[in-house]
Amino acid sequence: MEKQVKQETVAYNGDEAVAFAAKQCDVDVVAAYPITPQTIIVEKFSEYVANGEVQTEFVCTESEHSAMTACLAASVTGARTFTASASAGLALMHEMLFVTSGSRAPVVMAIANRALSAPLNIHGDQSDSIAERDSGWIHIYVENAQEAYDSIIQAFKIAEDVGVSLPIIVGLDGFTISHTLERVDVLPEDAVKQYVGERQLPNVVTQEGKTVPFKLDPDNPMTMGPNALPNYYFEFKRQQEEGMRNALKKIQEVNSEYAKISGRSYGNGLVDAYKLEDAEVAVVCIGSTAGTLKVIVDQLRQEGVKAGLLRLRTFRPLPVEELRNGLKNIKAIAVMDKSISFGGFGGPVFNEIRHVMYDAKEHPLIVDYIYGLGGRDTSPRDLRRIFEDLMQIAKTGHAETQVQYWGLRE
Amino acid sequence: MTTQEWKFTAKDIASTPDLFLSGHRACAGCGPASTLRLILKATRGPTIVTEATGCMEIVGSVYPYTSWALPWLHTAFENAAANASGIDAALKAMGRKGKVKEHVDIIAIAGDGGTYDIGLQALSGAVERGHDFLFVLYDNEGYMNTGIQRSSSTPMGAATTTTPAGSVIPGKLQMKKPIDEIMLAHEMPYVATATTYYWKDMVTKVRKGLEVEGPAFLHIFAPCPRGWRTDPSKTMEYSKLAVESCVFPIWEAVNSKRQLSTPSKLIALAPQKKRPVKDYLAGQGRFRHLFTPQFQHIVDEMQRFTDEHWERLIKNCEPSS
Numbered sequence: 001m002e003k004q005v006k007q008e009t010v011a012y013n014g015d016e017a018v019a020f021a022a023k024q025c026d027v028d029v030v031a032a033y034p035i036t037p038q039t040i041i042v043e044k045f046s047e048y049v050a051n052g053e054v055q056t057e058f059v060c061t062e063s064e065h066s067a068m069t070a071c072l073a074a075s076v077t078g079a080r081t082f083t084a085s086a087s088a089g090l091a092l093m094h095e096m097l098f099v100t101s102g103s104r105a106p107v108v109m110a111i112a113n114r115a116l117s118a119p120l121n122i123h124g125d126q127s128d129s130i131a132e133r134d135s136g137w138i139h140i141y142v143e144n145a146q147e148a149y150d151s152i153i154q155a156f157k158i159a160e161d162v163g164v165s166l167p168i169i170v171g172l173d174g175f176t177i178s179h180t181l182e183r184v185d186v187l188p189e190d191a192v193k194q195y196v197g198e199r200q201l202p203n204v205v206t207q208e209g210k211t212v213p214f215k216l217d218p219d220n221p222m223t224m225g226p227n228a229l230p231n232y233y234f235e236f237k238r239q240q241e242e243g244m245r246n247a248l249k250k251i252q253e254v255n256s257e258y259a260k261i262s263g264r265s266y267g268n269g270l271v272d273a274y275k276l277e278d279a280e281v282a283v284v285c286i287g288s289t290a291g292t293l294k295v296i297v298d299q300l301r302q303e304g305v306k307a308g309l310l311r312l313r314t315f316r317p318l319p320v321e322e323l324r325n326g327l328k329n330i331k332a333i334a335v336m337d338k339s340i341s342f343g344g345f346g347g348p349v350f351n352e353i354r355h356v357m358y359d360a361k362e363h364p365l366i367v368d369y370i371y372g373l374g375g376r377d378t379s380p381r382d383l384r385r386i387f388e389d390l391m392q393i394a395k396t397g398h399a400e401t402q403v404q405y406w407g408l409r410e
Numbered sequence: 411m412t413t414q415e416w417k418f419t420a421k422d423i424a425s426t427p428d429l430f431l432s433g434h435r436a437c438a439g440c441g442p443a444s445t446l447r448l449i450l451k452a453t454r455g456p457t458i459v460t461e462a463t464g465c466m467e468i469v470g471s472v473y474p475y476t477s478w479a480l481p482w483l484h485t486a487f488e489n490a491a492a493n494a495s496g497i498d499a500a501l502k503a504m505g506r507k508g509k510v511k512e513h514v515d516i517i518a519i520a521g522d523g524g525t526y527d528i529g530l531q532a533l534s535g536a537v538e539r540g541h542d543f544l545f546v547l548y549d550n551e552g553y554m555n556t557g558i559q560r561s562s563s564t565p566m567g568a569a570t571t572t573t574p575a576g577s578v579i580p581g582k583l584q585m586k587k588p589i590d591e592i593m594l595a596h597e598m599p600y601v602a603t604a605t606t607y608y609w610k611d612m613v614t615k616v617r618k619g620l621e622v623e624g625p626a627f628l629h630i631f632a633p634c635p636r637g638w639r640t641d642p643s644k645t646m647e648y649s650k651l652a653v654e655s656c657v658f659p660i661w662e663a664v665n666s667k668r669q670l671s672t673p674s675k676l677i678a679l680a681p682q683k684k685r686p687v688k689d690y691l692a693g694q695g696r697f698r699h700l701f702t703p704q705f706q707h708i709v710d711e712m713q714r715f716t717d718e719h720w721e722r723l724i725k726n727c728e729p730s731s
Contacts, residue, residue: 066532099485219456
């Protein structure tokens with residue numbers, strides 16, 4: 001399908017946009033447990049079920065642990081599977097996240113990013129899913145409700161690609177995106193169905209030499225979730241990493257294919273650069289803050305400052321080359337972390353960016369701003385002050401502090 | 411439920427192909443391994459098995475080998491019933507779309523750790539939601555896979571590596587958790603208990619559990635020679651003694667109507683046939699310390715506990731048909 005299709009403009013908050021996208025993707029199984037700020041997703045989906053608008057089997061589990069388990073089991077039975085969670089719910093799934101990726105089950109999960117206890121806090125930050133960095137899931141973080149809708153559709157295409165066969169998290173900032181009503185352009189259902197297609201299963205060869213689909217199937221009995229000793233375990237993990245490498249290509253491919261029917265793309269799918277080409281100072285961030293940052297970049301450009309922005313859309317697999325190329329000519333970079341790595345040297349995103357730039361020919365100065373924890377508001381003025389810091393750093397070639405806490409009462 | 415009376419003869423069992431194959435790594439005299447081999451003889455068509463982490467999961471799936479001639483899924487320890495929920499949901503949804511053409515039975519298998527303790531929440535949730543599956547609990551009364559630690563199924567007085575028989579504390583101090591009563595309280599279509607020695611009864615109950623629409627729970631008492639410090643050749647003997655002493659009576663409850671199964675019913679009808687608990691305890695290394703003057707009172711207490719439960723069970727059963 002090459003031609004752009006006619007779309008309808010609707011008013012959805014991020015959660016509604018996610019639920020609507022999952023509905024259009026004709027998922028077989030949704031197993032979920034409600035938690036703020038994700039709740040609207042499962043509520044909305046329950047309405048679709050109650051009104052007979054979907055053929056989906058919706059399992060209201062008694063915990064997130066069972067929700068992720070049921071998703072994994074449904075997925076390896078051959079079903080297209082979706083769930084949503086946040087914060088404590090995601091933390092309760094922690095064990096099963098690894099089992100799901102290790103079982104190569106392409107479950108799609110929306111995370112309405114929220115702070116972790118204690119103290120209890122229902123508001124937005126990215127501590128929950130960033131803490132699952134090494135769980136073997138693909139991580140995509142969106143900027144607004146429109147991208148949340150688009151990314152859920154894309155997520156099935158990416159996760160279910162036989163070369164990838166990995167689960168995927170689509171992160172949307174709690175409340176800022178999940179609960180904010182926005183204008184969203186949606187594709188017609190048949191266009192989505194045609195784009196996403198039926199779920200494809202990887203083929204495996206049985207002991208008898210027969211080629212069969214990789215699923216629980218009474219016609220072709222398969223032992224799934226075996227126990228692998230030191231003589232085999234390592235190879236399983238290496239293959240999983242290969243799936244991640246393949247995802248790097250697939251995400252870009254899906255981003256451009258999807259642009260053809262929707263007219264929308266997000267950078268190259270991995271990183272979304274804004275006025276970065278000739279920038280001297282730039283901010284790197286994840287999620288909704290990018291929206292406000294673009295406004296600040298525009299203002300600064302009008303004032304003659306060469307400011308730019310790089311939004312890291314795909315956090316795992318980490319787009320090393322794209323980051324290195326995008327940031328190579330910048331003099332001073334501010335990384336914004338909406339999560340904290342206690343006792344570490346700066347936040348998790350800061351660590352990635354500094355690490356990636358280590359091999360760059362010219363080392364930019366890179367500083368970290370930990371911000372917005374527990375839903376603390378970050379104003380345009382706060383963001384502008386970051387650029388002002390950067391200009392100073394670029395000018396003097398020296399950063400006084402590498403890690404700062406932004407918007408904190410100290 | 412149609413309570414068709416299934417009759418499995420020794421010939422039936424012998425002529426049905428094994429679905430849990432030899433070559434697995436279970437210990438000599440393993441009660442659960444014999445149990446698995448037998449219960450799978452009662453499958454009636456396409457079946458998917460899912461197992462919790464535990465002895466039987468470990469011994470039969472050492473990559474790249476498998477003992478499973480059925481599609482089989484293991485994901486973690488606490489979630490066998492949640493696996494079954496997901497499989498059930500997938501089969502239903504794909505069935506509606508014509509992607510699954512015939513009915514597929516689902517059997518979830520877990521040990522006492524994966525049922526009584528860490529798996530109880532997922533089990534209760536899946537039963538409440540009414541998924542169509544048979545949950546088989548193989549109860550060897552402890553975490554044997556990790557080296558014989560206590561579970562809430564371990565009986566009072568038993569020595570385990572986390573309730574050792576010390577000079578002050580005589581093994582486990584608490585009674586076995588009444589898991590079957592908990593499952594009955596869910597008002598589910600089928601709950602039954604069985605032991606491997608009475609294999610015809612056990613295999614029949616598996617078939618009945620599969621026939622039922624909705625969740626079924628089968629509690630199988632399966633001795634563990636390693637964990638119980640018993641002679642591997644005595645597994646079936648203990649499996650029989652547990653019933654004869656009424657430590658583990660066997661019964662079934664169809665739609666909450668409970669009836670004693672024949673071996674236990676015969677004891678109810680002829681109480682003189684009931685063997686003392688002492689006979690069951692003797693020869694089991696885990697209870698050895700109880701046969702000392704210091705801890706003799708524990709044996710008496712176990713007898714009292716067993717009698718009380720047996721009397722209560724008889725009262726709670728429907729008059730025999």
